[in-house]
Amino acid sequence: xxxxxxxxxxxxxxxxxxxxxxxxxxxxxxxxxxxxxxxxxxxxxxxxxxxxxxxxxxxxxxxxxxxxxxxxxxxxxxxxxxxxxxxxxxxxxxxxxxxxxxxxxxxxxxxxxx
Amino acid sequence: xxxxxxxxxxxxxxxxxxxxxxxxxxxxxxxxxxxxxxxxxxxxxxxxxxxxxxxxxxxxxxxxxxxxxxxxxxxxxxxxxxxxxxxxxxxxxxxxxxxxxxxxxxxxxxxxxx
Numbered sequence: 001x002x003x004x005x006x007x008x009x010x011x012x013x014x015x016x017x018x019x020x021x022x023x024x025x026x027x028x029x030x031x032x033x034x035x036x037x038x039x040x041x042x043x044x045x046x047x048x049x050x051x052x053x054x055x056x057x058x059x060x061x062x063x064x065x066x067x068x069x070x071x072x073x074x075x076x077x078x079x080x081x082x083x084x085x086x087x088x089x090x091x092x093x094x095x096x097x098x099x100x101x102x103x104x105x106x107x108x109x110x111x112x113x114x
Numbered sequence: 115x116x117x118x119x120x121x122x123x124x125x126x127x128x129x130x131x132x133x134x135x136x137x138x139x140x141x142x143x144x145x146x147x148x149x150x151x152x153x154x155x156x157x158x159x160x161x162x163x164x165x166x167x168x169x170x171x172x173x174x175x176x177x178x179x180x181x182x183x184x185x186x187x188x189x190x191x192x193x194x195x196x197x198x199x200x201x202x203x204x205x206x207x208x209x210x211x212x213x214x215x216x217x218x219x220x221x222x223x224x225x226x227x228x
Contacts, residue, residue: 004156034216043118043205043219044157089156099169102217104156 004105023073023090031093038087118220126226132194139208149205
């Protein structure tokens with residue numbers, strides 16, 4: 001069964017600190033993996049996309065890693081800011097039934113406190 | 115470039131009433147998606163359109179939910195009659211095609227069923 005599991009479920013950190021969010025997936029066949037940021041009351045916005053051959057990709061203070069062998073990904077946030085408070089959703093694309101489908105994780109809710 | 119538009123942003127109804135949501139995708143995007151996001155969970159795909167044809171509606175509760183995209187542009191999602199468990203955010207997304215293109219999400223419609 002195609003599944004995406006994220007941890008932790010929620011996280012509170014102080015402004016300026018770093019944090020790492022985890023994503024484990026059991027999806028086949030794997031197409032790509034995206035991390036989305038979803039602010040409260042808004043739709044998800046893509047932060048990074050990673051394909052099978054990519055190990056690391058950065059977008060400003062966000063760095064995503066992918067280990068295709070262990071089927072794990074992480075999102076590292078450096079020098080957190082109050083505006084980083086949001087839900088971070090790991091999404092894996094799988095090719096199934098003749099077309100691409102997205103498998104969503106439940107998300108990690110991050111709160112950055114001053 | 116204008117993003118995905120949705121209306122209304124909020125809706126409160128009583129159980130057994132009907133409700134309809136509207137979505138206008140990004141211009142030129144052939145693929146349109148409707149998702150249901152229950153509080154604390156990731157989005158769940160309800161239906162996917164390619165132009166005005168349905169690609170996947172396997173998770174759409176067809177006894178009460180219906181969706182259409184008659185001219186291959188705007189789309190409406192209807193619930194009739196609503197149940198308490200339908201309380202959720204309904205997200206619309208669009209992409210250029212069903213291939214590995216990024217999905218862009220609208221702000222969502224928050225539905226509360228009393």
